[in-house]
Amino acid sequence: MSYELIALLMFSSMMLLLLTGKRVFGAIGFVAVVSALLLWGDGGSEIAFSAAMKLMKWYPLLTLPMFVFMGYMLSESGLADDLYRMFHVWMGPLHGGLAIGTIALMVAISAMNGLSVAGMAIGASIALPELLRRGYDKIMVTGVIQAGSSLGILIPPSVVLVLYGMIARQPVGQLWLAGVFPGLMMAGLFVLYIVIRCRLQPDLGPALPEEERQAISWTEKVRLLKAGIAPLFIFFSMTGLFLMGITSLVESSAVGAAAATLAALLKRRLTAQVMEETLRKTLGISCMFMWIILAALCFGAVFDGLGAVNAIEGFFVDRMNLGPWEILIMMQLSFILMGMFLDDTAMLVIVAPLYVPLVGALGFDLVWYGVLYTITCQIAYMTPPFGYNLFLMRAMAPPEVTLRDIYVSVTPFVLIMILALVLVMMFPQLALWLPQWHYAR
Incomplete structure:
Protein backbone atom coordinates (compact mmCIF):
# COMPACT_ATOMS: atom_id res chain seq x y z
CA MET A 1 0.00 0.00 0.00
CA SER A 2 1.38 3.42 -0.97
CA TYR A 3 1.99 6.12 1.61
CA GLU A 4 -0.55 8.36 -0.13
CA LEU A 5 -3.23 5.69 0.27
CA ILE A 6 -2.29 5.15 3.92
CA ALA A 7 -2.60 8.89 4.57
CA LEU A 8 -6.01 8.94 2.87
CA LEU A 9 -7.12 5.94 4.94
CA MET A 10 -6.01 7.67 8.15
CA PHE A 11 -7.84 10.85 7.26
CA SER A 12 -11.07 9.05 6.29
CA SER A 13 -10.95 6.87 9.43
CA MET A 14 -10.60 9.97 11.59
CA MET A 15 -13.54 11.68 9.90
CA LEU A 16 -15.66 8.54 10.30
CA LEU A 17 -14.93 8.40 14.03
CA LEU A 18 -15.75 12.10 14.40
CA LEU A 19 -19.11 11.55 12.69
CA THR A 20 -19.97 8.93 15.34
CA GLY A 21 -19.89 11.67 17.97
CA LYS A 22 -16.68 10.58 19.68
CA ARG A 23 -14.59 13.22 21.40
CA VAL A 24 -12.24 15.03 19.06
CA PHE A 25 -9.01 14.21 20.89
CA GLY A 26 -10.06 10.57 21.33
CA ALA A 27 -10.83 10.02 17.64
CA ILE A 28 -7.70 11.76 16.37
CA GLY A 29 -5.35 10.29 18.96
CA PHE A 30 -6.72 6.77 18.44
CA VAL A 31 -6.18 6.89 14.66
CA ALA A 32 -2.68 8.33 15.13
CA VAL A 33 -1.51 5.75 17.67
CA VAL A 34 -3.02 2.74 15.87
CA SER A 35 -1.53 3.90 12.56
CA ALA A 36 1.90 4.37 14.15
CA LEU A 37 1.82 0.87 15.67
CA LEU A 38 0.71 -0.75 12.40
CA LEU A 39 3.31 1.14 10.36
CA TRP A 40 6.36 0.92 12.59
CA GLY A 41 5.57 -1.73 15.19
CA ASP A 42 6.61 -1.24 18.81
CA GLY A 43 8.76 1.71 17.82
CA GLY A 44 5.61 3.53 16.78
CA SER A 45 4.61 3.88 20.43
CA GLU A 46 7.45 6.38 20.82
CA ILE A 47 5.59 8.86 18.61
CA ALA A 48 2.79 9.40 21.12
CA PHE A 49 5.30 9.54 24.01
CA SER A 50 7.45 12.10 22.18
CA ALA A 51 4.36 14.21 21.41
CA ALA A 52 3.41 14.19 25.10
CA MET A 53 6.91 15.25 26.16
CA LYS A 54 6.93 18.00 23.53
CA LEU A 55 3.64 19.29 24.91
CA MET A 56 4.84 19.28 28.52
CA LYS A 57 8.05 21.12 27.60
CA THR A 271 -16.67 34.76 47.03
CA ALA A 272 -15.90 31.10 47.61
CA GLN A 273 -18.55 30.14 45.04
CA VAL A 274 -17.05 32.46 42.39
CA MET A 275 -13.58 31.04 42.94
CA GLU A 276 -14.85 27.44 42.87
CA GLU A 277 -16.78 27.96 39.61
CA THR A 278 -13.85 29.78 37.99
CA LEU A 279 -11.34 27.08 38.93
CA ARG A 280 -13.65 24.24 37.90
CA LYS A 281 -14.38 25.71 34.47
CA THR A 282 -10.73 26.68 33.94
CA LEU A 283 -9.57 23.15 34.72
CA GLY A 284 -12.14 21.61 32.37
CA ILE A 285 -11.34 23.88 29.42
CA SER A 286 -7.56 23.69 29.92
CA CYS A 287 -7.51 19.89 30.11
CA MET A 288 -9.68 19.63 27.01
CA PHE A 289 -7.30 21.84 25.02
CA MET A 290 -4.21 19.96 26.24
CA TRP A 291 -5.65 16.62 25.14
CA ILE A 292 -6.53 18.09 21.75
CA ILE A 293 -3.02 19.49 21.26
CA LEU A 294 -1.50 16.16 22.29
CA ALA A 295 -3.64 14.31 19.74
CA ALA A 296 -2.77 16.86 17.05
CA LEU A 297 0.97 16.52 17.67
CA CYS A 298 0.77 12.74 17.51
CA PHE A 299 -1.31 12.78 14.32
CA GLY A 300 1.01 15.33 12.73
CA ALA A 301 4.10 13.25 13.57
CA VAL A 302 2.64 10.21 11.78
CA PHE A 303 1.72 12.35 8.75
CA ASP A 304 5.22 13.80 8.64
CA GLY A 305 6.67 10.30 8.77
CA LEU A 306 4.55 9.24 5.81
Whole structure:
Protein backbone atom coordinates (compact mmCIF):
# COMPACT_ATOMS: atom_id res chain seq x y z
CA MET A 1 0.00 0.00 0.00
CA SER A 2 1.38 3.42 -0.97
CA TYR A 3 1.99 6.12 1.61
CA GLU A 4 -0.55 8.36 -0.13
CA LEU A 5 -3.23 5.69 0.27
CA ILE A 6 -2.29 5.15 3.92
CA ALA A 7 -2.60 8.89 4.57
CA LEU A 8 -6.01 8.94 2.87
CA LEU A 9 -7.12 5.94 4.94
CA MET A 10 -6.01 7.67 8.15
CA PHE A 11 -7.84 10.85 7.26
CA SER A 12 -11.07 9.05 6.29
CA SER A 13 -10.95 6.87 9.43
CA MET A 14 -10.60 9.97 11.59
CA MET A 15 -13.54 11.68 9.90
CA LEU A 16 -15.66 8.54 10.30
CA LEU A 17 -14.93 8.40 14.03
CA LEU A 18 -15.75 12.10 14.40
CA LEU A 19 -19.11 11.55 12.69
CA THR A 20 -19.97 8.93 15.34
CA GLY A 21 -19.89 11.67 17.97
CA LYS A 22 -16.68 10.58 19.68
CA ARG A 23 -14.59 13.22 21.40
CA VAL A 24 -12.24 15.03 19.06
CA PHE A 25 -9.01 14.21 20.89
CA GLY A 26 -10.06 10.57 21.33
CA ALA A 27 -10.83 10.02 17.64
CA ILE A 28 -7.70 11.76 16.37
CA GLY A 29 -5.35 10.29 18.96
CA PHE A 30 -6.72 6.77 18.44
CA VAL A 31 -6.18 6.89 14.66
CA ALA A 32 -2.68 8.33 15.13
CA VAL A 33 -1.51 5.75 17.67
CA VAL A 34 -3.02 2.74 15.87
CA SER A 35 -1.53 3.90 12.56
CA ALA A 36 1.90 4.37 14.15
CA LEU A 37 1.82 0.87 15.67
CA LEU A 38 0.71 -0.75 12.40
CA LEU A 39 3.31 1.14 10.36
CA TRP A 40 6.36 0.92 12.59
CA GLY A 41 5.57 -1.73 15.19
CA ASP A 42 6.61 -1.24 18.81
CA GLY A 43 8.76 1.71 17.82
CA GLY A 44 5.61 3.53 16.78
CA SER A 45 4.61 3.88 20.43
CA GLU A 46 7.45 6.38 20.82
CA ILE A 47 5.59 8.86 18.61
CA ALA A 48 2.79 9.40 21.12
CA PHE A 49 5.30 9.54 24.01
CA SER A 50 7.45 12.10 22.18
CA ALA A 51 4.36 14.21 21.41
CA ALA A 52 3.41 14.19 25.10
CA MET A 53 6.91 15.25 26.16
CA LYS A 54 6.93 18.00 23.53
CA LEU A 55 3.64 19.29 24.91
CA MET A 56 4.84 19.28 28.52
CA LYS A 57 8.05 21.12 27.60
CA TRP A 58 6.31 23.86 25.60
CA TYR A 59 6.62 26.78 27.98
CA PRO A 60 4.08 29.16 26.31
CA LEU A 61 1.35 26.59 26.97
CA LEU A 62 1.24 27.98 30.52
CA THR A 63 -0.59 30.99 29.09
CA LEU A 64 -3.62 28.85 28.25
CA PRO A 65 -4.99 28.16 31.78
CA MET A 66 -4.05 31.67 32.89
CA PHE A 67 -6.13 33.42 30.24
CA VAL A 68 -9.03 31.00 30.61
CA PHE A 69 -8.98 31.67 34.38
CA MET A 70 -8.96 35.43 33.76
CA GLY A 71 -11.96 35.27 31.46
CA TYR A 72 -14.06 33.15 33.79
CA MET A 73 -13.13 35.31 36.78
CA LEU A 74 -14.50 38.38 34.96
CA SER A 75 -17.64 36.53 33.96
CA GLU A 76 -18.39 34.81 37.27
CA SER A 77 -17.66 37.89 39.41
CA GLY A 78 -20.04 40.10 37.41
CA LEU A 79 -17.43 42.67 36.33
CA ALA A 80 -18.70 42.32 32.74
CA ASP A 81 -22.20 43.37 33.92
CA ASP A 82 -20.81 46.69 35.20
CA LEU A 83 -19.02 47.27 31.90
CA TYR A 84 -22.20 46.78 29.87
CA ARG A 85 -24.10 49.20 32.12
CA MET A 86 -21.48 51.84 31.32
CA PHE A 87 -21.83 51.31 27.56
CA HIS A 88 -25.62 51.25 27.98
CA VAL A 89 -25.76 54.70 29.52
CA TRP A 90 -23.16 56.43 27.35
CA MET A 91 -24.17 54.96 23.97
CA GLY A 92 -27.93 54.80 24.53
CA PRO A 93 -28.82 58.25 23.12
CA LEU A 94 -27.72 57.17 19.61
CA HIS A 95 -29.88 55.18 17.22
CA GLY A 96 -28.36 51.72 17.42
CA GLY A 97 -26.19 52.96 20.29
CA LEU A 98 -26.84 49.96 22.53
CA ALA A 99 -25.88 47.61 19.70
CA ILE A 100 -22.66 49.62 19.20
CA GLY A 101 -22.07 49.41 22.94
CA THR A 102 -22.53 45.64 22.73
CA ILE A 103 -19.76 45.44 20.10
CA ALA A 104 -17.54 47.57 22.35
CA LEU A 105 -18.33 45.23 25.25
CA MET A 106 -17.41 42.22 23.13
CA VAL A 107 -14.09 43.82 22.15
CA ALA A 108 -13.33 44.46 25.82
CA ILE A 109 -14.28 40.91 26.81
CA SER A 110 -12.20 39.54 23.92
CA ALA A 111 -9.19 41.52 25.11
CA MET A 112 -9.50 39.90 28.53
CA ASN A 113 -10.59 36.38 27.66
CA GLY A 114 -9.58 34.80 24.37
CA LEU A 115 -12.62 32.55 23.94
CA SER A 116 -15.72 33.03 21.80
CA VAL A 117 -18.00 31.13 24.15
CA ALA A 118 -17.36 33.56 27.03
CA GLY A 119 -18.41 36.56 24.93
CA MET A 120 -21.48 34.69 23.72
CA ALA A 121 -22.52 33.80 27.27
CA ILE A 122 -22.11 37.38 28.48
CA GLY A 123 -23.83 38.88 25.43
CA ALA A 124 -26.78 36.48 25.46
CA SER A 125 -27.36 36.73 29.21
CA ILE A 126 -26.74 40.47 29.75
CA ALA A 127 -27.07 42.38 26.47
CA LEU A 128 -29.73 40.45 24.53
CA PRO A 129 -32.60 40.74 27.10
CA GLU A 130 -31.89 44.46 27.54
CA LEU A 131 -31.76 45.11 23.79
CA LEU A 132 -35.04 43.27 23.20
CA ARG A 133 -36.70 45.12 26.08
CA ARG A 134 -35.61 48.42 24.52
CA GLY A 135 -37.39 47.57 21.26
CA TYR A 136 -34.36 46.64 19.17
CA ASP A 137 -34.96 44.38 16.18
CA LYS A 138 -34.42 40.82 17.37
CA ILE A 139 -32.79 39.67 14.12
CA MET A 140 -30.24 42.49 14.08
CA VAL A 141 -29.21 42.22 17.74
CA THR A 142 -28.96 38.45 17.58
CA GLY A 143 -26.48 38.85 14.74
CA VAL A 144 -24.63 41.60 16.64
CA ILE A 145 -24.01 39.34 19.63
CA GLN A 146 -22.91 36.37 17.54
CA ALA A 147 -20.55 38.49 15.44
CA GLY A 148 -19.17 40.37 18.43
CA SER A 149 -18.50 37.20 20.42
CA SER A 150 -16.54 35.71 17.50
CA LEU A 151 -13.93 38.47 17.99
CA GLY A 152 -12.72 36.56 21.05
CA ILE A 153 -10.75 34.12 18.93
CA LEU A 154 -8.93 36.88 16.99
CA ILE A 155 -8.21 39.74 19.39
CA PRO A 156 -5.41 38.85 21.84
CA PRO A 157 -5.16 36.95 24.12
CA SER A 158 -6.69 34.50 21.64
CA VAL A 159 -6.64 30.90 22.84
CA VAL A 160 -7.12 29.71 19.24
CA LEU A 161 -3.92 31.49 18.20
CA VAL A 162 -2.12 29.82 21.11
CA LEU A 163 -3.22 26.43 19.76
CA TYR A 164 -2.23 27.42 16.23
CA GLY A 165 1.16 28.59 17.46
CA MET A 166 1.72 25.26 19.19
CA ILE A 167 0.82 23.17 16.15
CA ALA A 168 2.43 25.44 13.53
CA ARG A 169 5.50 26.07 15.75
CA GLN A 170 5.11 29.85 15.48
CA PRO A 171 5.73 32.48 18.22
CA VAL A 172 2.49 33.14 20.10
CA GLY A 173 3.49 36.74 20.81
CA GLN A 174 3.77 37.49 17.10
CA LEU A 175 0.45 35.76 16.40
CA TRP A 176 -1.31 37.82 19.04
CA LEU A 177 0.07 41.09 17.72
CA ALA A 178 -0.89 40.02 14.20
CA GLY A 179 -4.51 39.67 15.31
CA VAL A 180 -4.83 43.17 16.79
CA PHE A 181 -5.44 45.32 13.68
CA PRO A 182 -7.60 42.75 11.81
CA GLY A 183 -9.71 42.27 14.95
CA LEU A 184 -10.19 46.00 15.53
CA MET A 185 -10.83 46.52 11.81
CA MET A 186 -13.56 43.89 11.87
CA ALA A 187 -15.14 45.44 14.98
CA GLY A 188 -15.06 48.83 13.22
CA LEU A 189 -16.79 47.36 10.18
CA PHE A 190 -19.49 45.89 12.44
CA VAL A 191 -20.05 49.31 14.05
CA LEU A 192 -20.15 51.02 10.64
CA TYR A 193 -22.80 48.57 9.47
CA ILE A 194 -24.92 49.18 12.58
CA VAL A 195 -24.65 52.98 12.19
CA ILE A 196 -25.63 52.91 8.51
CA ARG A 197 -28.42 50.38 9.02
CA CYS A 198 -29.97 52.26 11.94
CA ARG A 199 -29.69 55.57 10.12
CA LEU A 200 -31.64 54.10 7.19
CA GLN A 201 -34.09 52.23 9.46
CA PRO A 202 -34.20 54.03 12.85
CA ASP A 203 -36.89 51.69 14.18
CA LEU A 204 -34.36 48.79 14.20
CA GLY A 205 -32.34 50.46 16.98
CA PRO A 206 -34.32 53.11 18.89
CA ALA A 207 -32.47 55.57 21.08
CA LEU A 208 -33.10 55.78 24.81
CA PRO A 209 -36.26 57.83 25.54
CA GLU A 210 -35.68 61.50 26.38
CA GLU A 211 -37.17 61.17 29.88
CA GLU A 212 -34.88 58.24 30.71
CA ARG A 213 -31.82 60.15 29.52
CA GLN A 214 -32.73 63.13 31.68
CA ALA A 215 -33.23 60.85 34.68
CA ILE A 216 -29.53 59.86 34.53
CA SER A 217 -27.47 62.67 36.01
CA TRP A 218 -23.94 63.55 34.95
CA THR A 219 -22.78 62.42 38.39
CA GLU A 220 -24.23 59.00 37.68
CA LYS A 221 -22.64 58.89 34.23
CA VAL A 222 -19.23 59.77 35.64
CA ARG A 223 -19.67 57.18 38.37
CA LEU A 224 -20.47 54.54 35.76
CA LEU A 225 -17.22 55.33 33.97
CA LYS A 226 -15.49 53.74 36.93
CA ALA A 227 -16.80 50.41 35.64
CA GLY A 228 -14.30 50.72 32.84
CA ILE A 229 -11.35 51.22 35.16
CA ALA A 230 -11.03 47.57 36.17
CA PRO A 231 -11.02 46.20 32.58
CA LEU A 232 -8.53 48.90 31.52
CA PHE A 233 -6.34 48.05 34.48
CA ILE A 234 -6.44 44.36 33.62
CA PHE A 235 -5.77 44.98 29.93
CA PHE A 236 -2.87 47.34 30.58
CA SER A 237 -1.31 45.14 33.23
CA MET A 238 -1.39 42.23 30.81
CA THR A 239 -0.90 43.59 27.28
CA GLY A 240 0.74 46.92 28.04
CA LEU A 241 3.54 45.44 30.12
CA PHE A 242 4.15 42.82 27.44
CA LEU A 243 4.37 45.40 24.63
CA MET A 244 6.76 47.52 26.70
CA GLY A 245 9.02 44.52 27.12
CA ILE A 246 8.68 44.44 30.91
CA THR A 247 7.04 41.01 31.05
CA SER A 248 7.30 37.93 28.88
CA LEU A 249 4.28 36.24 27.31
CA VAL A 250 3.81 33.77 30.16
CA GLU A 251 4.44 36.42 32.79
CA SER A 252 1.78 38.62 31.15
CA SER A 253 -0.79 35.84 31.41
CA ALA A 254 -0.01 35.41 35.10
CA VAL A 255 -0.28 39.18 35.65
CA GLY A 256 -3.65 39.22 33.85
CA ALA A 257 -5.03 36.37 35.98
CA ALA A 258 -3.80 38.06 39.16
CA ALA A 259 -5.22 41.44 38.08
CA ALA A 260 -8.66 39.94 37.37
CA THR A 261 -8.66 38.26 40.79
CA LEU A 262 -7.56 41.50 42.48
CA ALA A 263 -10.29 43.47 40.68
CA ALA A 264 -12.94 40.99 41.83
CA LEU A 265 -11.57 41.21 45.38
CA LEU A 266 -11.60 45.02 45.43
CA LYS A 267 -15.17 45.01 44.09
CA ARG A 268 -16.10 42.57 46.87
CA ARG A 269 -17.23 39.99 44.32
CA LEU A 270 -14.62 37.32 45.12
CA THR A 271 -16.67 34.76 47.03
CA ALA A 272 -15.90 31.10 47.61
CA GLN A 273 -18.55 30.14 45.04
CA VAL A 274 -17.05 32.46 42.39
CA MET A 275 -13.58 31.04 42.94
CA GLU A 276 -14.85 27.44 42.87
CA GLU A 277 -16.78 27.96 39.61
CA THR A 278 -13.85 29.78 37.99
CA LEU A 279 -11.34 27.08 38.93
CA ARG A 280 -13.65 24.24 37.90
CA LYS A 281 -14.38 25.71 34.47
CA THR A 282 -10.73 26.68 33.94
CA LEU A 283 -9.57 23.15 34.72
CA GLY A 284 -12.14 21.61 32.37
CA ILE A 285 -11.34 23.88 29.42
CA SER A 286 -7.56 23.69 29.92
CA CYS A 287 -7.51 19.89 30.11
CA MET A 288 -9.68 19.63 27.01
CA PHE A 289 -7.30 21.84 25.02
CA MET A 290 -4.21 19.96 26.24
CA TRP A 291 -5.65 16.62 25.14
CA ILE A 292 -6.53 18.09 21.75
CA ILE A 293 -3.02 19.49 21.26
CA LEU A 294 -1.50 16.16 22.29
CA ALA A 295 -3.64 14.31 19.74
CA ALA A 296 -2.77 16.86 17.05
CA LEU A 297 0.97 16.52 17.67
CA CYS A 298 0.77 12.74 17.51
CA PHE A 299 -1.31 12.78 14.32
CA GLY A 300 1.01 15.33 12.73
CA ALA A 301 4.10 13.25 13.57
CA VAL A 302 2.64 10.21 11.78
CA PHE A 303 1.72 12.35 8.75
CA ASP A 304 5.22 13.80 8.64
CA GLY A 305 6.67 10.30 8.77
CA LEU A 306 4.55 9.24 5.81
CA GLY A 307 5.52 12.22 3.69
CA ALA A 308 1.84 12.97 3.13
CA VAL A 309 2.43 16.73 2.96
CA ASN A 310 4.76 16.37 -0.04
CA ALA A 311 2.21 14.12 -1.74
CA ILE A 312 -0.56 16.70 -1.26
CA GLU A 313 1.65 19.51 -2.50
CA GLY A 314 2.50 17.46 -5.59
CA PHE A 315 -1.18 16.72 -6.19
CA PHE A 316 -2.19 20.41 -6.12
CA VAL A 317 0.83 21.85 -7.89
CA ASP A 318 1.81 19.18 -10.41
CA ARG A 319 -1.39 17.30 -11.20
CA MET A 320 -4.00 20.06 -10.83
CA ASN A 321 -1.55 22.78 -11.92
CA LEU A 322 -2.83 25.26 -9.33
CA GLY A 323 -0.96 28.37 -8.27
CA PRO A 324 -0.16 29.23 -4.62
CA TRP A 325 -3.07 31.67 -4.25
CA GLU A 326 -5.57 29.24 -5.78
CA ILE A 327 -4.45 26.55 -3.34
CA LEU A 328 -4.73 29.02 -0.44
CA ILE A 329 -8.29 29.99 -1.42
CA MET A 330 -9.26 26.30 -1.67
CA MET A 331 -7.91 25.79 1.86
CA GLN A 332 -10.00 28.65 3.23
CA LEU A 333 -13.13 27.35 1.49
CA SER A 334 -12.54 23.90 3.00
CA PHE A 335 -12.28 25.52 6.46
CA ILE A 336 -15.64 27.20 5.98
CA LEU A 337 -17.17 23.92 4.83
CA MET A 338 -15.81 22.02 7.84
CA GLY A 339 -16.89 24.82 10.15
CA MET A 340 -20.50 24.00 9.35
CA PHE A 341 -19.99 20.77 11.31
CA LEU A 342 -16.93 21.19 13.58
CA ASP A 343 -15.57 23.76 16.05
CA ASP A 344 -12.32 25.67 15.54
CA THR A 345 -10.06 23.36 17.54
CA ALA A 346 -11.33 20.28 15.71
CA MET A 347 -10.73 21.96 12.34
CA LEU A 348 -7.23 22.99 13.31
CA VAL A 349 -6.30 19.53 14.58
CA ILE A 350 -7.68 17.80 11.50
CA VAL A 351 -6.08 19.91 8.79
CA ALA A 352 -3.02 21.46 10.47
CA PRO A 353 -0.78 18.47 9.66
CA LEU A 354 -1.77 18.94 6.00
CA TYR A 355 -2.19 22.68 5.53
CA VAL A 356 0.44 24.36 7.71
CA PRO A 357 3.51 22.72 6.11
CA LEU A 358 1.95 23.22 2.68
CA VAL A 359 1.42 26.93 3.35
CA GLY A 360 5.07 27.25 4.33
CA ALA A 361 6.18 25.31 1.23
CA LEU A 362 4.14 27.65 -0.98
CA GLY A 363 6.09 30.61 0.39
CA PHE A 364 3.43 32.22 2.59
CA ASP A 365 4.09 33.66 6.04
CA LEU A 366 2.77 31.29 8.72
CA VAL A 367 1.99 34.12 11.17
CA TRP A 368 -0.12 35.83 8.50
CA TYR A 369 -1.80 32.51 7.70
CA GLY A 370 -2.66 32.07 11.38
CA VAL A 371 -4.76 35.25 11.16
CA LEU A 372 -6.41 34.04 7.94
CA TYR A 373 -7.22 30.72 9.60
CA THR A 374 -8.74 32.47 12.62
CA ILE A 375 -10.91 34.81 10.52
CA THR A 376 -12.09 31.81 8.51
CA CYS A 377 -12.99 30.10 11.80
CA GLN A 378 -15.07 33.15 12.72
CA ILE A 379 -16.94 32.83 9.42
CA ALA A 380 -17.38 29.09 9.93
CA TYR A 381 -18.73 29.69 13.44
CA MET A 382 -21.68 31.58 11.94
CA THR A 383 -22.34 29.57 8.79
CA PRO A 384 -25.55 27.49 8.66
CA PRO A 385 -26.60 24.78 9.08
CA PHE A 386 -24.40 23.77 12.03
CA GLY A 387 -22.24 26.79 12.83
CA TYR A 388 -20.96 26.66 16.40
CA ASN A 389 -22.26 30.12 17.40
CA LEU A 390 -25.68 29.46 15.89
CA PHE A 391 -26.42 26.67 18.33
CA LEU A 392 -24.87 28.48 21.28
CA MET A 393 -27.25 31.35 20.57
CA ARG A 394 -30.19 29.00 20.16
CA ALA A 395 -29.43 27.49 23.59
CA MET A 396 -29.14 30.90 25.30
CA ALA A 397 -31.71 33.05 23.47
CA PRO A 398 -35.28 33.62 24.77
CA PRO A 399 -38.15 31.69 23.12
CA GLU A 400 -39.23 34.58 20.88
CA VAL A 401 -35.89 34.33 18.99
CA THR A 402 -36.40 31.39 16.63
CA LEU A 403 -33.77 29.32 14.84
CA ARG A 404 -34.79 30.99 11.57
CA ASP A 405 -34.18 34.42 13.14
CA ILE A 406 -30.72 33.28 14.19
CA TYR A 407 -29.88 31.98 10.72
CA VAL A 408 -31.09 35.17 9.02
CA SER A 409 -29.33 37.45 11.52
CA VAL A 410 -25.81 36.33 10.65
CA THR A 411 -25.95 37.03 6.89
CA PRO A 412 -24.68 40.67 6.86
CA PHE A 413 -22.03 39.93 9.46
CA VAL A 414 -20.72 36.91 7.56
CA LEU A 415 -20.40 39.14 4.48
CA ILE A 416 -18.47 41.70 6.55
CA MET A 417 -16.14 38.95 7.81
CA ILE A 418 -15.54 37.76 4.25
CA LEU A 419 -14.65 41.36 3.33
CA ALA A 420 -12.19 41.49 6.25
CA LEU A 421 -10.68 38.16 5.15
CA VAL A 422 -10.20 39.47 1.60
CA LEU A 423 -8.61 42.69 2.89
CA VAL A 424 -6.10 40.79 5.04
CA MET A 425 -5.29 38.49 2.11
CA MET A 426 -4.77 41.46 -0.23
CA PHE A 427 -2.84 43.53 2.31
CA PRO A 428 -0.79 41.17 4.53
CA GLN A 429 0.75 44.13 6.38
CA LEU A 430 -2.59 44.62 8.16
CA ALA A 431 -1.58 41.56 10.16
CA LEU A 432 2.21 41.65 9.91
CA TRP A 433 3.10 45.30 10.52
CA LEU A 434 2.58 45.34 14.31
CA PRO A 435 4.57 42.16 15.14
CA GLN A 436 7.36 43.22 12.75
CA TRP A 437 7.53 46.68 14.31
CA HIS A 438 7.46 45.39 17.89
CA TYR A 439 10.06 42.67 17.49
CA ALA A 440 12.33 44.90 15.41
CA ARG A 441 12.70 47.35 18.29
